[in-house]
Amino acid sequence: MVLQDNMDARDARVGVQLEPFLHQVGGHVSLMKYDEHTVCKPLISREQRFYESLPLAMKRFTPQYKGTITVHLRRDSRGHLSLVAPPLKETQECFKVTEESFKVSPESAAVAIWQTLQQTTSSSSARPLAQLAQSLKESPTNMLLKSEFHSNTQVSSMVEDSNDNQVEKRSFNPWGLHCHKAHLTRLRSEHPEDEWHRFLLLENVVSQYTHPCILDLKMGTRQHGDDVSEEKKARHMRKCAQSTSACLGVRICGMQVYQTDKKHFLCKDKYYGRKLSVDGFRQALHQFLHDGTRLRIELLEPLLCRLHALLSVIRSQSSYRFYSSSLLLIYDGQEPAERTPGHMHPQEALQLAHRRASEGLAKVDIRMIDFAHTTYKGSWKEQTTYDGPDPGYIFGLENLIGILQDIQEGD
Numbered sequence: 001m002v003l004q005d006n007m008d009a010r011d012a013r014v015g016v017q018l019e020p021f022l023h024q025v026g027g028h029v030s031l032m033k034y035d036e037h038t039v040c041k042p043l044i045s046r047e048q049r050f051y052e053s054l055p056l057a058m059k060r061f062t063p064q065y066k067g068t069i070t071v072h073l074r075r076d077s078r079g080h081l082s083l084v085a086p087p088l089k090e091t092q093e094c095f096k097v098t099e100e101s102f103k104v105s106p107e108s109a110a111v112a113i114w115q116t117l118q119q120t121t122s123s124s125s126a127r128p129l130a131q132l133a134q135s136l137k138e139s140p141t142n143m144l145l146k147s148e149f150h151s152n153t154q155v156s157s158m159v160e161d162s163n164d165n166q167v168e169k170r171s172f173n174p175w176g177l178h179c180h181k182a183h184l185t186r187l188r189s190e191h192p193e194d195e196w197h198r199f200l201l202l203e204n205v206v207s208q209y210t211h212p213c214i215l216d217l218k219m220g221t222r223q224h225g226d227d228v229s230e231e232k233k234a235r236h237m238r239k240c241a242q243s244t245s246a247c248l249g250v251r252i253c254g255m256q257v258y259q260t261d262k263k264h265f266l267c268k269d270k271y272y273g274r275k276l277s278v279d280g281f282r283q284a285l286h287q288f289l290h291d292g293t294r295l296r297i298e299l300l301e302p303l304l305c306r307l308h309a310l311l312s313v314i315r316s317q318s319s320y321r322f323y324s325s326s327l328l329l330i331y332d333g334q335e336p337a338e339r340t341p342g343h344m345h346p347q348e349a350l351q352l353a354h355r356r357a358s359e360g361l362a363k364v365d366i367r368m369i370d371f372a373h374t375t376y377k378g379s380w381k382e383q384t385t386y387d388g389p390d391p392g393y394i395f396g397l398e399n400l401i402g403i404l405q406d407i408q409e410g411d
Contacts, residue, residue: 015084018071023206024176026216026254026270026326027370030183031176032199034069034085037207042183043068043198046227049379050371051200057313062368064203071197073187081184085199173256173267205367211258211265211333215288216326217400218253218273220392221245223324225373226383236324243274244281249396252276252284253326258333259292265333266292282403289407291333299331300408302364304401310366311397315389319377322368322393330365 018032021039034040051065072084187197206212223245224236244251252273256265268284276284289296310327314320377385 015072016087018083018085020176020180021204022172022176023212023214023256024179024254025173025214025256025267026175026218028179028182029370030179032083032180033204034201037204038066038201039063039204040069040071040085040199040201043200044372046374046379046381047371048200050374050376051202053378055317057316058368061310061313061366063205066201066203069199069201071199073184073191073195073197081188083184083197173265175254175267175269205328205365206330209330209332209334209363213257213288213331213333214255215252215257215285215329216254217329217396218245218251218270219249219325219327219396220322220390221249221395222392225323226375227373227381239274244276244278245396247278248281248399249392249394250281250327250400252281255284255288257288257291260333260335261292282406285403286407288329291335295407296331296362297408298362299364300404302362303329303331303366304404304408306364306366307397307401307404310368311394311401314393314397317376317389319386319388321375321386321390322371323373323375325368325370325374325393327397328365328367328369330367332363 016034018034018040021031021033024031029041032040048068051062054062054065069085073081074084075081191197206214221240222236223240224233228236240246252268253270254273255268258264259266266287273284286295289299375382375384375386
C-alpha cells in the first residue's frame with residue numbers, strides 16, 4: 001500500500017498530470033487515470049475504511065487498494081484546469097515532470113481530448129468538433145458530453161496536441177469526460193485553485209484488455225445509504241421503483257461493447273438503463289455479449305463461474321449491505337489471435353467458441369466497485385446494524401445469473 005503525503009517545496013515541480021479515465025462507463029464521481037495500472041477517485045472516508053478492512057474472501061472481486069494520494073488543482077500555462085499528483089516515492093526519479101513536460105504527446109489521448117474540449121469552449125477556431133456542433137446548433141462541449149448523442153453511433157474524435165500534431169483518431173466513451181468536466185466545475189466553484197485534495201488509489205481493472213468491454217450494473221433493490229437525507233432517500237427509492245432494480249435487483253448503469261465490424265465502442269449510459277423493462281434488460285445483456293458480428297457465447301461459462309463464486313462469498317458476509325455499489329462485468333473485445341471467427345463458416349465459428357470456453361481461453365472478469373454507502377458491523381459512523389447477508393444484492397445476482405443462463409441455453 002502507498003500513502004503519498006503532500007509535495008514539499010523541493011517537489012513542487014514534480015508531478016503526474018491525472019487524465020480522464022476514458023473507460024469509465026457509469027457513476028457520477030470522476031475516475032482518473034494515474035498510470036497504466038492505477039486509477040484514482042476522490043476520497044470518501046467510508047469507502048476508504050471499507051477497503052482497509054476488506055474481508056479476505058472479497059479481495060478477488062474488488063480492485064486492489066493501493067492507498068491514498070494528495071492531488072493539486074491547478075491551471076497550467078495554457079489556461080487548462082488540471083489535477084496534478086506527486087509520483088509514487090519509489091519512482092520519483094523517473095517522473096521529473098516540469099511545466100513544459102505537461103504538453104500533450106500523441107500517446108496521451110485522454111489529455112488531448114480533454115484539452116480540445118476546453119479549447120472549444122473558448123476558441124472559435126474551425127476544429128472538427130466545433131464544425132459538427134455548429135451544424136447541430138449545439139455548444140461543442142455539450143454536444144460531445146451528451147452521451148445520448150452517442151448511444152448508437154461511433155464515439156471518436158480527431159484532436160491535436162500542443163504542437164498542433166493530429167492525434168490518432170480513436171473510439172472512446174464520453175461518460176468519463178462528462179464526469180470529469182462536472183468534477184472540475186464543482187471543484188472550481190467550491191474550492192480555490194492551488195488547493196489540495198485527497199484521492200484513493202485503486203487498481204485499473206481493465207489495464208490488461210485491448211478493447212475492454214464493460215457492463216456497469218447497479219446491484220440490489222435499495223440504492224440509498226443510511227446516511228442520506230430524506231429527500232435523497234425518496235429520490236433513490238423512486239428510481240428503483242421505476243426501473244429493473246425493483247423487480248430484478250439489478251439495473252444497467254452504463255455499458256461499452258466493442259464492435260469488431262465497425263472498430264468502435266457502442267456506448268450506453270445510466271439514463272438508457274433506467275428506462276429498460278425486464279425484457280429490455282435481457283436484450284441489453286445479449287447486446288453486451290455481441291460484438292457486431294456474433295454472440296460471444298464462449299464468455300458465458302467463465303462469467304457464470306465467477307458470478308456463482310461471488311454469490312457464495314456475498315452469502316457468507318453477515319451484516320454487510322452494499323447500498324449503491326456496482327458490479328462490473330468485463331471482457332476483451334479483442335479475440336485471441338490464433339483464429340478469427342469472422343472469417344469462418346458459422347458452424348465452425350460456433351465450434352471454436354465452444355472450444356475456447358471449455359479451454360478457458362476467454363479473458364473475463366467481474367469486480368465490485370463504489371462502496372461510499374456500504375455499511376457493516378463496526379463500519380465508520382455506523383447508524384444501523386443488519387443481520388445476515390445482503391438480501392437485495394443476492395436477489396440481483398441470482399436474477400443476473402438466471403438471465404445469462406437463459407442466453408447460454410438459447411432462450
